[in-house]
Amino acid sequence: MEAHSFGALNYVALIVYLAAIMAVGVYFAKRQKSSDDYFKAGGRIPGWAAGISVFATTLSSITFMSIPAKAYTGDWTFLVGQYMAIAVLPVVFWFYIPFFRKLNLTSVYEYLERRFDVKMRLFGSISFMLFHIGRISIIIYLTALALMPFVDISPLTIVFLIGVLCIVYTFMGGIEGVIWTDVIQGIMLSIAAILIFTMICFNVDGGMFKIFSFAAEHDKYFPADKFAWSWTDSTVPVLCIGFFFAALQQFTASQDVVQRYIVTDNIEETKKALITNAKLVACVPIFFFAVGTALYVYYIQNPELLPADFNTGGILPFYVISQMPAGIAGIIIAAVFAASQSSISSSLNSISACFTSDIYEKLSDNPSSEQKLKVGRLLTVIAGVLGVCASTYLIYSNESEIWDAFNSLLGLMGGPMTGLFMLGIFVKRANALGALFGVVASVVTVVCLRQFTDLNFFFYGVFGTIVVVIVGYIMSLFSAQPKSQHTVELTVGR
Template sequence: MEMHAFGTLNYVVLLVYLTAIMLVGVYFARRQKSADDYFKAGGRIPGWAAGISVFATTLSSITFMSIPAKAYTGDWTFLIGQYVAILILPFVFMYYIPFFRKLNLTSAYEYLEKRFDVRMRLFASLSFMLFHIGRIAIITYLTALALIPFVDISPLTIVFLIGVLCIVYTFMGGIEGVIWTDVIQGIMLSVAAVLIFVMICFNVDGGMTEIFRMSAEADKYFPAEKFAWSWSDSTIPVLVIGFFFASLQQFTASQDVVQRYIVTDSLEETKKALITNAKLVAVIPVFFFAVGAALYAFYTQHAELLPANFNTGGILPFFVISQMPAGVAGLIIAAIFAASQSSISSSLNSISACFTSDIYHRLGKEHSPQKTLFVARAVTVSAGVFGVIASTYLIMSNESELWDAFNSLIGLMGGPMTGLFMLGVFVKRANANSALVGVIASVAAVLWVRSATDLNFFFYGVIGTLVVVAVGYITAPLFKGKSEDDIKEFTLQHQK
């Protein structure tokens, strides 16, 4: 495939973006006086900024590129998942956020110790940290891999720009720096999606009307066969169920999102964060799918512009580099960097929060705020370095299967983690030992389903969550738990 020169102007635009992100980290570094500042921003974050941060955190560079590719080659059915994520937010606000804010948690998994015991806290926290170290490596690697064919930047340089700069500004600015860079990056992602779509419209004969007509003619929106039930294919009913539990995991059991609930100064500001996120999720992903439809129309009309045997997974960066004006292309590539960095920086800070709260403080003696801040920053650097080293190894060896399998296996812990929170909040009779039995049964069930059946992967989270709740409920009478007074403020009954 032809390598397209990135060009001086595009380099300048990318450099300006990277410099601006670094300056944000430098600016907020002076506010990091304690671990509370580093992980909670002292409650100084407005709700709208926290909401944009949640949106940017959950949208990685792989999503930024894969959604248009999916719409280009397939259809729009995965758009359903975005709206399921919106519908779940009132449920999260009513039943989960009051616990997180009232308990003033640094790590979401502190709740699991208060409700059950330290074993459940450590299981969830370690699962989260391992998964996100793997996630950092995978996102960095796949971003570099996607850009290599289209820009004359070496893959190791891409890994350095994404990984090392994330480490630096997360190290300096803490969660406050992360959130305000997320705001910049979230705006960049949104503007880039709209800009790409508009520019393709001007290059398609017949414009926007023709784009949507061609997609309708090719039945690329919501094909009738996708409404059928299936155990193995990602049809619409499966997507609705799968995305419901995936969103539940993300918004109730994942530290990188839950941490955004405690950086504002009031419950009302947290509500604004969820509303802001919902507005962005309702609008921006539509443009990503529309970009895929526009690319389909453009390359159908201009098939000669597409190289033979082209890997359509890179259709978006290929169009950006080959068709967009210099400067604008640099801005879009910067947006891809932004999508990657917003996810990675959030992972770094949340890994640090989990280790500091769940391991360093919980299993050690009391430490001064200054020593805790030092450890928090050291963990940020360590996690980032592990991610960069792993990404570099993948680039050098050109082998991703092992890490993909690792990422998939650790990701299967999301269901059990979600089930633990659900069990704690909604099942008053559940206790620490019944929760442990539920987790063991859940992990075993998901691993068996994964290895012995062809069940669609969207069901893994469903099974993982429901088995914890069911087994935790059924086995509760077999074990002695905490007294009702000890758990009453950690269950739903107390909230009523």
């Protein structure tokens, strides 16, 4: 399929967006006087802004494009998974937020050394950094791959616009710049979803009523067979369990989200952040699924507009470029860029926070705040360059099926990490030996499940978490009990 001409108005819209994002980075650069400013924003972030930032961080451009594609080819079953980010909030509110704010951590993995030992801290921190460098490269790669067939922009230009500019504004603005650009990007994502759906409704014969009635007639919402239990298929019960544990990992053991708990002035603002995120999660994903269903009805009514043998994974950018007015299409493509950059910038700042706190401070002799700021900025550049280079390699090597493989590895890393924090926070008897055996047993379990069974990958994080807690507790019984004074500060409950 030939790429469509992007057009002058679309270029103007995209350039205006990119310039605005860079301006935010430049504006907040002058506030970055210390490592606390760079990684914690000096507690200056209001709760509502932190909440939009969490939403934008967890919604990548791949989600932005893949949800409509999934609703186009299938149904709305995966929508239930989006709401698991709301279901975990009572646990996060009651236990984790007060706990993390009390400890005043720069890197969440500092806790693992205080509770267990330095090995667990390094395991958590290094795993996070490697995973997120990979995540950066794949988000850039898949965004470029999705846009290349539809716009006359070279893949390297797409990589540069997404990756390199993201490195620059993250380098300058720190977490404060990242969060305020996330606010812009999160608003753009939400408006884009609503705008696309609204415009499709005007182009479908019968409008919105026809879209929803047609979808109901063709069982495009929640088919009855998707409510059955399965160990292999992504049915509703499987999605609820899998997404719940994935959300638990994000909100309790992942630096990029947990870092938002300490950028506000007080605990009430932190809770307000997650309430804001919950409101967005409750509303915006519905529009993404509705867009996919609306596109399905639109192309059923206008089959001649869809090329033969079309790859439906790119249905959203195809519609945007081929059917939406010039200028508006540019804004939507800018929203795709925004979805990428919001996830990438958060990963970059979190990687630099982890390296500076967990590795540089351990190896250096009491570094000053200014030294830590310089190292943090340097790591932002290094991590970003590694991600951009990896994405460039993926483009030229024409890799395929990499996103599914990467998603399945999330259980390998996410499950043990979630379980490790759960073990430390809730099991007073747990100690370093138990944590070590628990993590090893968890990783081995998930690898075996992945290699030797047909188990749905949504279960990897579930089993990974449970194994850490159970094995960690049992093995802790065979060695010395932690000092009671030590566990009082670093665990919850009596």
